[in-house]
Amino acid sequence: MPEPDPHSLWIDDHDPQNARVSWQAYFWTGNNGNRKAWAVAILRRLGRCTWRCRWCRDDLPAYLRADALYCRESCRKQAARKRRAARSECAGSEWAKRPPHIA
Numbered sequence: 001m002p003e004p005d006p007h008s009l010w011i012d013d014h015d016p017q018n019a020r021v022s023w024q025a026y027f028w029t030g031n032n033g034n035r036k037a038w039a040v041a042i043l044r045r046l047g048r049c050t051w052r053c054r055w056c057r058d059d060l061p062a063y064l065r066a067d068a069l070y071c072r073e074s075c076r077k078q079a080a081r082k083r084r085a086a087r088s089e090c091a092g093s094e095w096a097k098r099p100p101h102i103a
């Protein structure tokens with residue numbers, strides 16, 4: 001599935017109390033369709049203060065999908081490395097070596 005046109009939607013105001021997102025209708029059609037849904041989803045996340053990168057806490061750029069969690073690939077990778085390291089620490093602990101029926 002092709003990604004959305006990066007210049008068709010923009011965030012006018014990031015303030016959660018007064019967030020504003022604008023979009024351009026599809027060329028020659030005047031049809032707002034998916035872009036309106038995309039704008040509303042971003043607007044909801046701006047209102048909930050979740051339109052931020054989960055790693056670096058920067059505001060996410062407007063061209064990302066509405067369900068994006070990280071601002072760029074490097075943030076996603078660093079978060080994955082940290083999760084993996086935490087998981088391997090638990091796997092090596094005494095707690096993980098016990099049989100599952102002993103709490």
Ligand SMILES: [Zn+2]
Pocket residue numbers: 053054055056057058070071072075
């Ligand atoms: Zn980031």
